[in-house]
Amino acid sequence: MPELPEVETIRAQLAPRLTGAVVVGIEIADPLIVAGDDPAAFAATVCGRTVTEIVRRGKYLLIVLDSGDALALHLRMTGRLHWRPGPAGPGEERFLRATITFGNGSTVTFGDARRFGRMWIIPGGTPMEPYWRGRVGFEPLARDFTAKRLARLLAGRTASIKATLLNQAIVAGLGNMYVDESLFAAGLHPRRAAGSLSPAEVRRLHRAIRDRLRVAIDAGGASIDTYRDGLGRPGRMQTLLRVHLHEGQPCPRCGTIIVKDVVAQRGTYWCPHCQPDPSGTVPPERSRRPRRIRHEVAA
DNA sequence: ATTTTCCCCTGCCGGC
DNA sequence: TGCCGGCAGGGGAAAA
DSSP, X not given: OOOHHHHHHHHHHHHHHHTTOBEEEEEESOGGGBSSSOHHHHHHHHTTOBEEEEEEETTEEEEEXXXXXXXXXXXXXXXXXXXXXSOOOTTSSTTEEEEEEETTSOEEEEEESSSOOEEEEEOTTOOHHHHHTTTSOBOTTSTTOOHHHHHHXXXXXXXXXXXXXXXXXXXXXXXXXXXXXXXXXXXXXXXXXGGXXXXXXXXXXXXXXXXXXHHHHHTTOOOSSSXXXXXXXXXXGGGGOSSTTOTTSBOTTTOOBOEEEEETTEEEEEOTTTSOOOTTBOOOOOSOOOOOOOOOOOO
C-alpha cells in the first residue's frame, strides 16, 4: 500500500519528467476515480495547462498547474501512477482508470484494481493550511516535527499508539506497514496507550519514525503487494521490513517469534520480547464484529 | 473533542 | 477443478 515513502518515491520520479510539460489530453476510463460528479469538467480544467511543480503532502500528491489549480490525487490501497516516454500499450496497465498525455508524447497512467484511488481539483488560490487542517497533520520528515512536538501530539490520548499513528490528522503519511516498523524500531508495544509513553519513549519513537521513513525512501518504497514506483518498477523496502508480515518468523533482533494480532482494526505485527506489553496498554479488541446482513428491498 | 465503527471496492487465497 | 466466503486496508462519514 502506498504510504509516505512510496508516494514520495513517485513524486521524485515524476517531478523532473513532468515539470514544464503541457497536458494535452486526459482520458477517464473509469469515472469513479474522479471525485465529484463531473469528470468532464475535471478534464477540461487540466487540459492545456503546464505542470509547474509536484508536491507531496502526507500520502497526497499534487500536480500543480500554471493556472494555479492543482490536480490532487490519492492512491489509497492499490492505486499506481506509471510514467512512460510514450503511450501505454494495450493491456500494459491491467486496471487502467485514467491516462494523462503530455505535449512531448509521454503519458502517466493511473491504474487501480480496487477503485479506491481518487483524483480531484484543488482550485488555485485555495489556502492550503485550512484545506489540510483536521485531515492531514504534521509532516514527519519536516523540521517542525520534533520529539517535543510528538510528545504534545500524544499527550492525554487514550487510544493505542498504533491507532494514533495511523490517524493522518496527527502525523501525516504513516500507514499500517510503517507504523508496525516504527513501533518495532522504538521497542513499543502497539497497544500502549499513546498518552502513556514516557519522554524517553517518545524520543525513541520520534527517531524511529523518521529513520524508518528515510530508509524506505532510500529503498524506493516497499512492493509488498501491488505497489510499483512511478516508472513501473518494484521498490526494495520489502526486503528491509523487520516485523510487518513476518508472523511466525524470528525477530531480527532477539529471535523471538513475531506475532500478529488485530490492533486498531489492522493486522499488526510485533515482537513480544522487544516490544513488551506493560501496564498502560489498551485492552485487546474483542471478537471481530459480526457481519451485518443487509436486506435489499425491491424497488 | 476524541475514539470507534462502518463502508467503499475487488483481486486473491484458502478451504471444501 | 470450481465455487465461495472472507480478508486486505486508507480515509472519510457516521456513530458512540
